Amino acid sequence: MWRLLGLSPWRVAVAIAWGVLALGSGLALAALAAWLIARSWQMPPVLHIGVAVTAVRALGISRGVCRYLERLATHDVALRAMTTARTEVYRTFARSDIWWWRERRGTELARTDDTRAAARKLRRGDLLVRVGADIDDLGAVVVRVFVPVAVAVVLSVAAVGLIAVISVPAAVILAVALAVSGILAPWLSAVAARDEERAVRHDRAEFTAEALTVLDHAAELRVAGRLDAALTHADATAGRAVVAEDSAAARSAWAAAATPLSIGVSALGALLVGIVAYGATGGTPGGMSPMALTVLVLVPLSAFEAVGALPAAATTLTTSRAALHRLRALSPTPLGAPAPSPDERTARTTARAALHRLRAPSAGSLGVTEAVTDPMPGRIPMPEGRRVAVVGPSGAGKTTLLMAWAGLFDTPLDGVTFFAEDAHLFDTSILENLRVARGDLTEDEAESAVRAVGLGPWLDTLPDGIHTGLTAGAAAVSGGQRRRLLLARALVSPAGTLLLDEPTEHLAAAEGEQLLRDLLDRDSGLVDPERWVVVVTHQLPEDHRADTVVTVDPNGACHVDRKPS
Structure with missing residues (x-):
């Protein structure tokens, strides 16, 4: 104490x-x-x-x-x-x-x-x-x-x-x-x-x-x-x-x-x-x-x-x-423990990603129910691919699968960050809400992230720009703006793997599809090409560029389809 x-x-x-x-x-x-x-x-x-x-x-x-x-x-x-x-x-x-x-x-x-x-x-x-x-x-x-x-x-x-x-x-x-x-x-x-x-x-x-x-x-x-x-x-x-x-x-x-x-x-x-x-x-x-x-x-x-x-x-x-x-x-890690150095964090993230690739199953089915009842490390490895889309009907277990990949049913994984669809927006400025994910975020980096997710026009109308306070937190913005801010928070996080739960919910259909295309396209510039991105969504655009698509059926089984290399 x-x-x-x-x-x-x-x-x-x-x-x-x-x-x-x-x-x-x-x-x-x-x-x-x-x-x-x-x-x-x-x-x-x-x-x-x-x-x-x-x-x-x-x-x-x-x-x-x-x-x-x-x-x-x-x-x-x-x-x-x-x-x-x-x-x-x-x-x-x-x-x-x-x-x-x-x-x-x-x-x-x-x-x-x-x-x-x-x-x-x-x-x-x-x-x-x-x-x-x-x-x-x-x-x-x-x-x-x-x-x-x-x-x-x-x-x-x-x-x-x-x-x-x-x-x-x-x-x-x-x-x-x-x-x-x-x-x-x-x-x-x-x-x-x-x-x-x-x-x-x-x-x-x-x-x-x-x-x-x-x-x-x-x-x-x-x-x-x-x-x-x-x-x-x-x-x-x-x-x-x-x-x-x-x-x-x-x-x-x-x-x-x-x-x-x-x-x-x-x-x-x-x-x-x-x-x-x-x-x-x-x-x-x-x-x-x-x-x-x-x-x-x-x-x-x-x-x-x-x-x-x-x-x-x-x-x-x-x-x-x-x-x-x-x-x-x-606390997922001991309180008061020394922070790992940047080199240690990079090494652990790389090793973890390599472990995921080595454990990745071949195309086929993967039982979600078995993994939830017996959440052992590596029981549900992440599939191969820098850009992964998870689709399926409501209640099928997409979010549960995402949480399992993050290690939330066992030991949280280093370098893997899970961003929930109902994550909290605090009653503070936009900048400080983004700094929740990375405390050393600069004003320019925060503004770039907000504009990258399509909130540039909205940001230009605010009296104090990135320093504008969100009075009452999430109640100060619309559902779509909230999702975009949460996505911006995900983008600025230092994690090598981003697990995004319904990032385009409450967005207009065309805007949501375009945002999904950018998230699943390594060459779009929205996310660093070397980072892994996993997106849970109900609607996947036909012209997406995801490396892997995981389909979760109503019975909880997962089917993995990979793009030919």
């Missing part, structure tokens, strides 16, 4: 130091104020308590100032950490050459580990939750876990040491009470948070994913008669989340009660010890002074301010660890 957040030990130490000074000022203020109250009762000369009065004012001011500086320092570290983590997650996706993938219902998106058991269902709503809320949860670790825990340890030791100077039994009582408040209560909170995380987070993510499905495809769901069912399912998941939150809140209440109970026990214990050691009619030989008795009773009340934040810290740590686990499960 520390490495993913990119935390600076020096910045964290500064934040902890300001936190210690802030709560330390409060602890010293409580002790000095208690001494001053008892000493004033003896009515000494004013000059005898002048320094103490001035020190109380100084500590009161320094507490507020140090608290403010501590908040500035911790939030500075947290925001830097969140930016670093989010950048690292996006960079990891970019290095994988699979910048976007999603799971369709009925299939599993698997990531291979030593046990090959990490199969998960992933939809766009899950992705948004993980790179959004989950990284926010990681950033909260700095503000609510690292700094509060360190400050609590320092202040607890200081408070017990101060009380031990006055009375060892009272110090023992305070130490036990602080342990209950600082260890037992956080443990109870962590248990409650873990239960809440398991029960709530899944339902909340499911609700987000289902809600996005309804928002994006309400018209299609209504036509299919499934809109009411989708809404009912979303309501049910939201209801389960509320019930789980209520149950976890009840358990958290017991954890919250531990701290005030510990404060009461500590104050009562200190008072009883003080009564035994000091009293008008008795007391132990050499008993304490009135000032010491006052400090003994009042200081523990201030000492619990530091440990009072630990139950919330335990809850935050639990949710943050779960968020880190989800982010690691989401």
Whole structure:
């Protein structure tokens, strides 16, 4: 977690130091104020308590100032950490050459580990939750876990040491009470948070994913008669989340009660010890002074301010660890792994392409159903040819075949990029939407790609050109413009193999056919001749120049036809 957040030990130490000074000022203020109250009762000369009065004012001011500086320092570290983590997650996706993938219902998106058991269902709503809320949860670790825990340890030791100077039994009582408040209560909170995380987070993510499905495809769901069912399912998941939150809140209440109970026990214990050691009619030989008795009773009340934040810290740590686990499960490559050099990427891409050619089957049929149920590496090799067209009726499995070629049912392949037909357009500029595929894309390269896919006239009408913002993302453009922008994003990606799912959907028939011709023609100039292009389409122009045509029949069988060399 520390490495993913990119935390600076020096910045964290500064934040902890300001936190210690802030709560330390409060602890010293409580002790000095208690001494001053008892000493004033003896009515000494004013000059005898002048320094103490001035020190109380100084500590009161320094507490507020140090608290403010501590908040500035911790939030500075947290925001830097969140930016670093989010950048690292996006960079990891970019290095994988699979910048976007999603799971369709009925299939599993698997990531291979030593046990090959990490199969998960992933939809766009899950992705948004993980790179959004989950990284926010990681950033909260700095503000609510690292700094509060360190400050609590320092202040607890200081408070017990101060009380031990006055009375060892009272110090023992305070130490036990602080342990209950600082260890037992956080443990109870962590248990409650873990239960809440398991029960709530899944339902909340499911609700987000289902809600996005309804928002994006309400018209299609209504036509299919499934809109009411989708809404009912979303309501049910939201209801389960509320019930789980209520149950976890009840358990958290017991954890919250531990701290005030510990404060009461500590104050009562200190008072009883003080009564035994000091009293008008008795007391132990050499008993304490009135000032010491006052400090003994009042200081523990201030000492619990530091440990009072630990139950919330335990809850935050639990949710943050779960968020880190989800982010690691989401990443196709290890988070924080060094990026391969350009030479390594080229070598791996070339080797992968050679492997595809060696494994390519002869013309004939290839069973899609067998490959989906047993997605072993190389089970569905890509056919030969720099330009490949995949055709067939809706529901035959064309997209599934494309995802299998990308390795999305096993280990994602280096140098192979799958661009889904419903990929996301972000609420940012056209340039930044293209930079999702390649972060170092220049303005001229982006503009050339947009014009290459036929959006030049539209681009000329925009007020800021390539820097024009797409307010509301995909809602800012038409269906055809969206497809062309996604195709431009594919063209600028560094991958050697482009797997394009319905890139000409929602385009006029003539424009779509011409775009397909250009994509499948190595000499058209639209795509580098040395790159591999695989296009899924419903309508293939008769005069296309594809090297290979893969026809998927309604039964899921593939027939490969190659152009004679």
